[in-house]
Each structure stands twice: as structure tokens, then as C-alpha cells.
Amino acid sequence: MPISTALAIFFLIWWVVLFAVLPWGVRSQHEGGEVVPGTDPGAPAMPRLGRKLIWTTLVAAVIFAGFYVVYVNRLVTIEGLARLLGMS
Numbered sequence: 001m002p003i004s005t006a007l008a009i010f011f012l013i014w015w016v017v018l019f020a021v022l023p024w025g026v027r028s029q030h031e032g033g034e035v036v037p038g039t040d041p042g043a044p045a046m047p048r049l050g051r052k053l054i055w056t057t058l059v060a061a062v063i064f065a066g067f068y069v070v071y072v073n074r075l076v077t078i079e080g081l082a083r084l085l086g087m088s
Contacts (some may be wrong), residue, residue: 001071009067021056024079 025048030041070076082088 001068004063006068013063013067014056017060017063018052018056019023021052021059024052024055034065 011063026044027046028042029035029045029063032045034045036043079088
């Protein structure tokens, strides 16, 4: 697999995982009891984006590693999928 393809796939996985990780541990200002004037009460009190970016990278790396192992060892093939779906 060319490095450019691997980076593109990793980026796509990372982007999807980011949206799964963003809600982790979020408490709104309303839940925290301290609403800053001029902001929405549903806005996060402490979004902790740095931690979420690190978690996103770690989770995406694990998922990518799994897909890479499947790709390198050819554990999933078109013929195998066709057989599984009864197309051959």
C-alpha cells in the first residue's frame, strides 16, 4: 500500500473517530451551573479538545492497524465476500 493511500485512509478513519470522541465527558454550562453571559447554556463548560485529539489519534491508530493487518495478510478478499453472500 503506498504511503499516500495509507495516510488518506488514516485521515478518513481519524475524522470519523473524531466525531465519535467529541461527546466524551462533555458537560454543558447549564449542567455545571455556571453559564457565561452571552453564551448558549448548552455550550460545553470545558471541552478539553487537546485530550480528545489525543484520544482520537490513539483510537484511529488502533483501528487503522487492524485494517492494515487485514489488508497485508489478505484476510478479506472479493472472492471470499462473494462466497459469503452466495454470489459465486
